[in-house]
Amino acid sequence: MLAEDNLLELRNVYREFRIGTALFGTTIAAVDGVTLRLKSDLPAILSIVGESGSGKSTLARMILRLLEPSGGQVLLDNENVWESKTKDELISFKRTVQPIFQSPHDSFNPLRPVSDSLYDTALNLDLAKSRVQAEEYIAQSLKDVGLDWKRIQGRYSTAFSGGELQRVSIARALLPRPRLIVADEPVSMVDASLRMNIINLFAELKETFGISFIYVTHDISTAYYISDVIAIMYRGEIVESGAVKDVLSDPYHPYTELLLGSVPSIGEKWASRIELSGMEIEEYNLIGCKFYPRCQRRQEHCHNVRPRLVSMGDRSVACLIYRDDMDKHAS
Ligand SMILES: Nc1ncnc2c1ncn2[C@@H]1O[C@H](COP(=O)(O)OP(=O)(O)O)[C@@H](O)[C@H]1O
Ligand SMILES: [Mg+2]
Secondary structure (H helix, E strand, C coil), rough: CCCCEEEEEEEEEEEEEECCCCCCCEEEEEEEEEEEEEECCCEEEEEEEECCCCCCHHHHHHHHHCCCCCCEEEEEEECCCCCCHHHHHHHHHHHHHEEEECCCCHCCCCCCCCHHHHHHHHHHHHCCCCCHHHHHHHHHHHHCCCCHHHHHHHCEHCCCCHHHHHHHHHHHHHHHCCCCEEEECCCCCCCCCHHHHHHHHHHHHHHHCCCCEEEECCCCHHCCCCHHHEEEECCCEEEEEHHHHHHHHCCHHHHHHHHHHCCCCHCCCCCCCCCCCCCCCHCCCCCCCCCCCCCCCCCCCHHHHHHHEEEECCCCCCHHHHHHHHHHHHC
């Protein structure tokens, strides 16, 4: 396998939404030209971090083939995820990429035992020909997340705690032995005391099975703890990305600085959480830098010029402060 082979590649991915009424509404770019890459040779955990409304879930849903991009391309193993697919190609896609959502209680039908949902996944993804055969897979996946089939079998989702049920949904995602798991705020509804167990489980699954993760969160502390690579999102754009230790120990973008400033101490990474104020629609539609209204380091031209995400060594940043540096890098 060539080193530059990509498991996942997003090329200038864009998604707009119409909000408000037809007459008085406006269009916002919830995801506004996102480009990123996950290599296939080395499993990695990529955190996508941003405050509420920054477009993280929209991005995750486009990767999971749940929401169609308005522009750009999502490539998995160099194949366009959004090209029409045969039934077999769809199954192959779902075997490669699996989701974990925020609310485990919404991920299971409350009227059926959770074990039925596990059987469904095993049979729909053609992992087994019969329930008896499926049971082997299911028991193994449950064991991989520290659960016992005998305890799970026949029980309804309402009988589980959030943390336990989220483990069941991780077991379900593991059934096809995917190469990528996209987890959208997977611990934000889990009891604080159990969050770390689930976060650690991701790292374990990465090591044991070579699964890559996209971990979507508004919580920079867990992102710091778990990820290899981090991408910071603001108003639909990635404003900074790179190795997590580099980005969070020496942030380049004023927004990353602001996020870190909201964490009392990165050493107390587990205790702290970030909730910033809600989004303002106008900021999505600024001509220049979307962070301009909140930026402590803004310059006059930032109002009119939209910064692009540009590489600076192993890292990338979208900020005009570095424009001179970028020119040097480019030449
Ligand atoms: N189905 C939708 N219809 C209209 N607007 C949407 C829809 N989904 C998301 N949005 C808007 O897109 C923006 C990004 O949302 P989202 O991707 O859910 O952000 P995040 O997950 O970072 O909180 C928000 O302003 C949100 O209101
Ligand atoms: Mg979200």
